[in-house]
Amino acid sequence: MMKMLVALGRRVVGLLPLAVLAALVTGCQTVQTTQGGVVGVEREQRMMVSANEMVSASAQSYQKILQEARQKNALNRDPAQVERVRNVARRLIPATGAFRPDAPAWKWEVNVLSSNELNAWCMAGGKIAFYTGIIDRLQLTDDEIAAIMGHEIAHALREHARERASQTMMTNIGVSVLGAVLGAGQMGTDLIGTVAKVSFQLPNSREHETEADRMGVELAARGGYDPRAAISLWKKMAKASNGGPPQWLSTHPSNETRQGDLAQYASRVMPLYEQATQRPRAVK
Template identity: 80%
Template sequence: MKLRFEWLRGMAPVVLAAGMLTACQTVKTTQTGAVGIERQQMMMVSSGEMEKASSQSYQKILQQAGQKNALNRDKAQVDRVRGIARRLIPATGFFRADAPGWKWEVNVLTSDELNAWCMAGGKIAFYTGIIDKLNLTDDEIAAIMGHEIAHALREHARERASHSMVTNIGVNVLGAALGVGRAGTDLIGGVAKVSFELPNSREHETEADRMGVELAARGGYDPRSAVTLWQKMAKASSGAPPQWLSTHPSNETRQQDLAQYAARVMPLYEQATQRVKPVK
């Protein structure tokens, strides 16, 4: 990793470098799973601080949606999305033993956007636009949800925040993480940036795709629906990916990869369908 310290001029470089080395650590956020995710990650932001800031940011988003009468307006739709989540959340334990015990929240926001996300600690939001405009099946919703949950399991936002610190994007977040500069409240702004403004890398997206099909399969949802989902989204976006998938690999490459990994986890899906009854 190449560190850029230009913005740190005027500070004691030796002391700061020592602090950064202390704060930076290599972590293994998840088990490999059937899809074989093995990459280790460099982190400078603590997992606890990221979850705390994400929770505060999430509650702020929900509050704003509530003020606009855009929060959980359709009970049947909300129940449907939450029912799918109830089947996927237990499967997170195959990647992280602690994840099923997270304080999960699942809400539906009324918006025309083709969007969905899951913040650190299991804070999920689905936008009505992606459900209604694409006429999603439960399997396709599970494909999206599995993908987004995978981002949270792998702590991709935390990783992006850590990278931002050393590329002069998250100066205030760096101060919060190292105990210098502004208070930890600045981390909330950093979480918003890495969650919504800075795109995921293709590496992150590929990891989330592969883990997502496994989560869906373990929850009893057909992992092959990830391919049909992408076909729908590509068509809705005139061949270009929507904002939700702005940094994904090319259409053909992604479909081939999803098909390959969906086939790999089909035995998990077949096992799950034998024991999982539809959630009503």
Template identity: 70%
Template sequence: MKFLTQRVLPAALAVTMAVACQTVQTTGGGAVGVDRSQSMLISAQEIEQASNQQYQEVLAEARRKNALNRNPEQVQRVRRIAARLTPATAAFRSDAPAWRWEVNVLSSDELNAWCMAGGKIAFYSGLIERLNLSDDEIAAVMGHEIAHALREHARERVSKAMATGLGISVAGALLGVGQTGQDLMGTVAKVTFELPNSRLHETEADRIGVELAARGGYDPRAAVTLWNKMAAQSNGAPPQWLSTHPSHDSRQQDLANYAQRVMPLYERSRAGR
């Protein structure tokens, strides 16, 4: 990783960061009312480009291991669910339905799934098979992960890493010093695969996720059964990728409350099919 050198004065850096920092509203609130401004030090385009490059590397590695989309029926199932959820993203962002969405299944025992910036989704076969997920529960996972992309949580986390000197070079990113592409890709990978999301980000993704599922015609209450299955697999504790989330009971209650709030959306969607 490249870090700021003594060639850049701290005062100049502070001024540059103040100018470069943007306060944005990445999504509308939706029926669940997620409404929070976010501070960003890097552009959405840069994060999306780095995410796409990282995604292609993940797919290439899985292809080399013969772990990419090995089960055609499973892949078709996951993509069919995604096709019903992605139009629902318009409730939060008008641009999101036109993203270059991509959905792939990786053969792995891990209980994992993620969605990178711009709509690059990966589902791990172990999540589906070990938890014996229903379509409604797959939609709950997918809605949650899509919500992270809609809210640009990766961009926000990379921005925080830049501001605290933990990620890519602030000098390179903001002042044009050096080559930062590989640093940015590495930071995107770190926040996607290694570091758990904050409690705030997880709560936002939970709430937006149940609304996306409901709008897609999937029972939002499945988010509660999904969490119970995950907790059972982890001996009552969440998996590592969700380890910063509030306790099982508080999360279960929050999911149940917000699932109930979006039930009219689910009922309307079901009636229209």
């Protein structure tokens, strides 16, 4: 009798990972976050985290970052530079409607942080930050600022942060269950997590970057900025980072791959740029 109970227990434990994985799959929602646009980004995404949760968390995180920057006297120190960045945003934000009809009405915020970092980002819901380092060190033109901003806005439109949070949640739950069932211990669990990261998260991240590059040039073009500036931008980035790591060890495409792809898609959206620059602009 005891042997039968032990055998039954082992069968139940063996079925646990399958049951959990089934629950994870059921809890995922397949969504199409954006329309394809001229560049044709139409990949479906699987989400476990809700859009509202991401927007709320991003808003709280953004305000905390601004508060810390304010305390360090690092928030919007150069009014002319801040206005320059915000002017670019004013032209790109209406263009987001080509990918998401709801996006132009997001609660957008645009701020400049004093930091030597080559960095800029856009959180869920349209919370944008540019670092002075990327503007000053790369001596960015307005077209190049638009290339960066379009890229970062595209990440928010595609909800890449939400997608990666969902992937991490699935991985962490799965790893915890497998570690417990297999008796792997902390070391085994960490190893499983590392393998999962290398096998699945790196390719997805490259995919995110490529999507953001392609959508970014379209956003810039629709806003009346030369999409070809994305190519000169990444040449500057390559020089500043000494070429960067090889593609197979990086979460981002190689600079050579990126520039080739950008050239192709910038050419595709040139008619949008030409159309936008022919329209009379509203007086600021």
